[in-house]
Amino acid sequence: MILLRACARLPKVPLCVCGRQLGVLDLCGCSCRRGLKVTVVGAAGGIGQPLSLLLKANPDIDVLSVHDLRHTAGVAADLSHICTKSVVKAFEGPKKLKAAMKGADIVVVPAGLPRKPGMARSDLIGVNASVAADVAIAASDVCPGALLAYITNPINTIVPLAAAILKRKGTFDPNRLFGVTTLDCVRAKTFLGDAMNVNPQSVELPVIGGHTGTTILPIISQCKPEFKGEEMERLALVDRIQEAGTEVVKAKAGLGSATLSMAYAANQFVCSLIKAILGKSEEDVVEYAYVESDVTKVDFFATRIKLGPQGVMDNCGLPEMDEYEAAAMKCCLVELKKDIELGYKLSDDFKNRECE
């Protein structure tokens, strides 16, 4: 992704990102990378606003493009007063989606309906499939090389749906499409850290599968430091991690689902994508994410992945599991298969839109 081309800021500020002054039609001749552009779709929402704030603080972003159906002018004006280098650009409404995403390196999508008490994530598919489809179509048209990260629920179904659309548009790259499951990892670290009375940041454990109830599989047998609690305590921890989203939905009592912890998690994931794109990190850049893979018999599964400039560089596959976890994995695969097939089926509803 090293491109020598007109600086992203050229029309307004004729300076290359390296600081060299450019003529009006000049090309950046300094062999520095062009500006890094991140687009947030759903940026005025409960997740979108704090996520955009965290991204505005990232010194590696040059252009932060914020899109939503409404209210992005205010969000962008507010963010733009923060003294970091990125330029914030606001886009509103479905007609401006492509402009918002044009040339993006990363598109992160916290757009769509959240749950209310009593709802399952799968109840959101009716509305959210359409939102996710529009983003996939726009990505194909204006930023086919972008890393595309969906937060929109139900992740298990939304990501296969987007993949099917990208495949029909001829722009699918399995290494560039992600369902963000980072919040499950963040929660697992927190709850295990509390249970073992250690700093959650020092806890590492795999959380694999998908992003609903029993498809969220925390692999506590591989936790570091080792979890030495009783079986009942372990089962309670698994249950809490699987139901953590519902815990927040209930506590918010009709005002939505997790937003702040999700923004934290999504920022962690996007920061890793940025590190991988820029190739700055000495260490491997690793995250867990729901991606297309052949590590199980279902097409999409969240595992540990190594990230590079082109997205997934290596899928680390399945962790070791004990008997209990291996049995839970079988149930998870049955659920996931249904969710994935639904995504493929629903993708057909958007065939007309793909040709517009």
Ligand SMILES: NC(=O)C1=CN([C@@H]2O[C@H](COP(=O)(O)OP(=O)(O)OC[C@H]3O[C@@H](n4cnc5c(N)ncnc54)[C@H](O)[C@@H]3O)[C@@H](O)[C@H]2O)C=CC1
């Ligand atoms: N993957 C995960 O771990 C998590 C996923 N979520 C999901 O994230 C999504 C967003 O949640 P919240 O931010 O709490 O909801 P929210 O309702 O506060 O914000 C969603 C935003 O998306 C915008 N939007 C809707 N349709 C759009 C479209 N076609 N184009 C652009 N923007 C559009 C809305 O105007 C709104 O500002 C939900 O589907 C929720 O279930 C939430 C938490 C965790």
Ligand SMILES: O=C([O-])CC(=O)C(=O)O
């Ligand atoms: O539970 C929800 O609806 C939102 C979500 O995915 C989570 O918090 O894990």
